[in-house]
Amino acid sequence: GDSVTQMEGPVTLSEEAFLTINCTYTATGYPSLFWYVQYPGEGLQLLLKATKADDKGSNKGFEATYRKETTSFHLEKGSVQVSDSAVYFCALNRETSGSRLTFGEGTQLTVNP
Amino acid sequence: NAGVTQTPKFQVLKTGQSMTLQCAQDMNHNSMYWYRQDPGMGLRLIYYSASEGTTDKGEVPNGYNVSRLNKREFSLRLESAAPSQTSVYFCASSEPAGRNQPQHFGDGTRLSIL
Numbered sequence: 536g537d538s539v540t541q542m543e544g545p546v547t548l549s550e551e552a553f554l555t556i557n558c559t560y561t562a563t564g565y566p567s568l569f570w571y572v573q574y575p576g577e578g579l580q581l582l583l584k585a586t587k588a589d590d591k592g593s594n595k596g597f598e599a600t601y602r603k604e605t606t607s608f609h610l611e612k613g614s615v616q617v618s619d620s621a622v623y624f625c626a627l628n629r630e631t632s633g634s635r636l637t638f639g640e641g642t643q644l645t646v647n648p
Numbered sequence: 649n650a651g652v653t654q655t656p657k658f659q660v661l662k663t664g665q666s667m668t669l670q671c672a673q674d675m676n677h678n679s680m681y682w683y684r685q686d687p688g689m690g691l692r693l694i695y696y697s698a699s700e701g702t703t704d705k706g707e708v709p710n711g712y713n714v715s716r717l718n719k720r721e722f723s724l725r726l727e728s729a730a731p732s733q734t735s736v737y738f739c740a741s742s743e744p745a746g747r748n749q750p751q752h753f754g755d756g757t758r759l760s761i762l
Contacts, residue, residue, distance in 0.1 A: 624691070634751070
């Protein structure tokens, strides 16, 4: 079945550091890939998405590139801020699953001033 | 613009009690979902409703029932709560047209079962 694996957390960085959160997936066909973010006490919000190989999704300084050859969708940001502290979820949607999502386990990011 | 509204936000139950978690969306979405979130396990789909009048099991449906009351509302019922059902529950909605439509989430219900 489909699965999403994220790097083990939690991740703690200093402000202005470079961020990478790894995400790899297993799925048949050509899934769409998503990053969601969950701020403390809130529900998940879509951060960015990519729908086909080599697509780059971007939003709020975050980027991720759909790499079919390595089945990966790593999240990156060049300079993190304290306000980026949150839990980040990688997810996929397979073309035969309608709009259902399969989520990774989430990565807790803490950014210290 | 409320989006997806869940009630209650917090609840404590005793083992064996029943309760219903309520969810309503005001975005005229056709599809709605219930997830549970547990530490280190991400979100797991309990049930979903692709459209009004239909419901289907997700990954972890045992111990739960759902009702798609109308297009706006999708409730989750625990008939006999168990400690293993202690979790944070999220409701979400989306348009099904095209699999790339984002899901919109409520703020969650934090449920503890003693």
